[in-house]
Amino acid sequence: MTDASDSSVRTEGLEELRAIVEAELERRLPPPESTPEVLREPMRYSLVAGGKRIRPILVLLACRACGGRDDEALPAACALEMIHTYSLIHDDLPAMDDDDLRRGKPTNHRVYGEASAILAGDALLTHAFAVLASDTPRRDRIPAMVQVLAHAAGPNGMVGGQALDLAAEGGETSPEHLVEIHELKTAALFAAATRLGAEAAGAEPATANALERYGKHLGLAFQAIDDVLDVESSSDVLGKTAGKDERQAKLTSTVVHGVDGAREEAARQSRLALDAISGIAGASTLVDLTEQLMERIA
Numbered sequence: 511m512t513d514a515s516d517s518s519v520r521t522e523g524l525e526e527l528r529a530i531v532e533a534e535l536e537r538r539l540p541p542p543e544s545t546p547e548v549l550r551e552p553m554r555y556s557l558v559a560g561g562k563r564i565r566p567i568l569v570l571l572a573c574r575a576c577g578g579r580d581d582e583a584l585p586a587a588c589a590l591e592m593i594h595t596y597s598l599i600h601d602d603l604p605a606m607d608d609d610d611l612r613r614g615k616p617t618n619h620r621v622y623g624e625a626s627a628i629l630a631g632d633a634l635l636t637h638a639f640a641v642l643a644s645d646t647p648r649r650d651r652i653p654a655m656v657q658v659l660a661h662a663a664g665p666n667g668m669v670g671g672q673a674l675d676l677a678a679e680g681g682e683t684s685p686e687h688l689v690e691i692h693e694l695k696t697a698a699l700f701a702a703a704t705r706l707g708a709e710a711a712g713a714e715p716a717t718a719n720a721l722e723r724y725g726k727h728l729g730l731a732f733q734a735i736d737d738v739l740d741v742e743s744s745s746d747v748l749g750k751t752a753g754k755d756e757r758q759a760k761l762t763s764t765v766v767h768g769v770d771g772a773r774e775e776a777a778r779q780s781r782l783a784l785d786a787i788s789g790i791a792g793a794s795t796l797v798d799l800t801e802q803l804m805e806r807i808a
């Protein structure tokens with residue numbers, strides 16, 4: 511395990527952080543002996559399918575920034591990635607975005623059928639809370655962490671954002687409505703990631719609040735870049751279908767601001783993110799991560 515005083519943290523690349531997360535995700539799937547294989551297999555298919563693992567990496571880095579250890583943050587990191595993965599499985603269903611490609615592979619329902627994909631998503635969502643509540647070492651922080659995760663994933667967070675996103679197709683294009691959707695659909699999980707990392711380390715409220723604010727602005731920047739990449743990149747590079755937002759008449763940053771304006775908005779949000787953590791001495795890796803995410807091509 512790495513602790514915050516280890517100077518190699520500064521130079522550790524995203525690949526190493528990803529490898530830590532990958533190993534833990536596999537380990538924290540429900541056990542094969544007590545889980546129906548017809549359910550475990552589609553859960554595992556999407557969970558270990560790759561992906562950038564940005565949200566769990568944010569949990570780890572926020573925890574380290576507060577002086578915490580990786581083992582304190584890993585249950586929350588895995589729980590968050592399980593919830594994110596469930597959301598992707600359900601988002602790809604025919605009733606929602608009806609997509610064939612995710613993380614460079616056929617979508618869950620294309621491989622296992624719609625019913626199994628719905629159940630795999632349901633099971634990942636529920637199992638996430640079991641992992642968080644059972645495995646988090648700082649037992650006193652668990653109630654607060656469960657609340658953070660539930661709030662970010664539910665009707666006042668990601669699911670609420672998805673509902674507004676679907677309802678906005680072909681409708682009103684105001685910047686205010688766009689921000690409302692992006693805050694819920696994307697930034698809520700990013701803010702939860704950094705808050706959970708802080709809580710896992712037992713951080714003071716002011717530090718946890720600053721990290722949460724960082725996560726929210728980073729999430730808004732991330733979504734603006736995501737909208738640009740949907741226009742400018744290809745399905746091969748992204749590992750998911752490019753150009754879909756326009757075909758589905760989605761309300762995106764590029765619709766509201768244009769491509770250049772969306773990049774400017776991403777830069778503005780990333781500056782706000784960095785401002786939020788400027789007083790946290792251990793946050794230099796989050797500064798590096800912010801810069802890398804602004805330059806991402808996939």
Ligand code: GRG
Nearest residue numbers: 561562563564597600601613669672695696736
């Ligand atoms: C179906 C409840 C429900 C929610 C769906 C996450 C989501 C809400 C929909 C997916 C579509 C989308 C564009 C969401 C915005 C958040 C986002 C950019 C997701 C993709 O996250 P990445 O790029 O994906 O981190 P990987 O595959 O790298 O993990």
